[in-house]
Amino acid sequence: MVKTLTFTKRINAPAGRVFEVLANPSGWAEAVEAIRKVEVLTPGPVGKGTRFRETRVMFGKEATETMEFTEFEPGKGFTIGCESCGVRYSTRHELREENGATELTMRMECRPLTIMTKVMSPVMGLLMGAAMRKCMAKDLEDLKKAVEAR
Secondary structure, three states: OOOEEEEEEOOOHHHHHHHHHHHOOOOHHHHHHEEEEEEOOOOOOOOOOOEEEEEEOOEEEEEEEEEEEEEEEOOOOEEEEEOOEEEEEEEEEEEEEEOOOOEEEEEEEEEEEOOOHHHHHHHHHEEEEEEEHHHEEEEEHHHHHHHHHO
8 A cells, every 4th residue: 555645835946946956965964853973875876776865853753764766867856765664765856937936845755565564554544644744834934944045
């Protein structure tokens, strides 16, 4: 059972500026309160295949995950993916500019991979769904403020 969470945020900045902030993992710790640090693991410019390690506070504790840009379309959007605790996470960020502002849509899919996570996914979805929505909404608000402050 795939769980999908979708959020949309209007950012008062052109899509190019929004993309510049969103597609720069090295700057996320300054922009997003929950992110403590990001270490880019792949040399060179950020793009499809770039891997990084992100440490953030989740549910009151620090958690570190290694993630990868699995799709990358400059100025339009990108997808980041990782596997953790028997679940495949994929988060798509899409940008649509209109009248000098940008609508950012963030869609996260959580796909259980193991028998245990498949069995537990309905229960975990209920227990963690609201908390995940709250975390994602806060991340988007932080990103909006960081972009608009530039």
